[in-house]
Amino acid sequence: MREKLIRFMTGRNGADNLSRAVSFIAIALLVIGLFTKAEVSRVLWVFAVLGVAYVYFRIFSRNVYKRQAENRKYLNMTSGIRAYFRGLRERWSQRKDYKFYRCPSCRTLLRVPRGKGKIKLVCRKCGTSFIKKT
Ligand SMILES: [Zn+2]
Structure with a gap:
């Protein structure tokens, strides 16, 4: 068979x-x-x-x-849509250890470790810096 x-x-x-x-x-x-x-x-x-x-x-x-x-x-x-959902899945699986922020000027996604208090993030793409709580 x-x-x-x-x-x-x-x-x-x-x-x-x-x-x-x-x-x-x-x-x-x-x-x-x-x-x-x-x-x-x-x-x-x-x-x-x-x-x-x-x-x-x-x-x-x-x-x-x-x-x-x-x-x-x-x-x-569908590569764009599938990449978007893959990103969501990855962020969800890393949510306990990392926080994710978008750069206010170029929208690049930045990943920072959790529990570091207030820190200055510097965008690796455009160099813009901004303060966020982690
Ligand atoms: Zn940026």
Whole structure:
């Protein structure tokens, strides 16, 4: 059975970032649909089904080259958003040891250790200094 599956998937695209994103959106539409009026929920359901169909089409597609190009395009288009959320995650995991401040003149994010009292921060990018409590 396992071998059969492996043989079946050989030369096919499989799951990638774009497929995962579309399935996530499809699930989100279904969840939102639980809280909306029946007519709205029906429309969301149709989009979710179309999304899932598209995901399966991409997973089983033999045109791997084209699917990879689509996935690259998706990754390029969303790189800013994904970097933003990666930053949020990192700041959240470091929140006990560090405080984060934005430079008032160039908006660069500065990281300072917690518990040092009032200190003067100097922006490493533009050299602006400002006082903050840590
Ligand atoms: Zn600055």
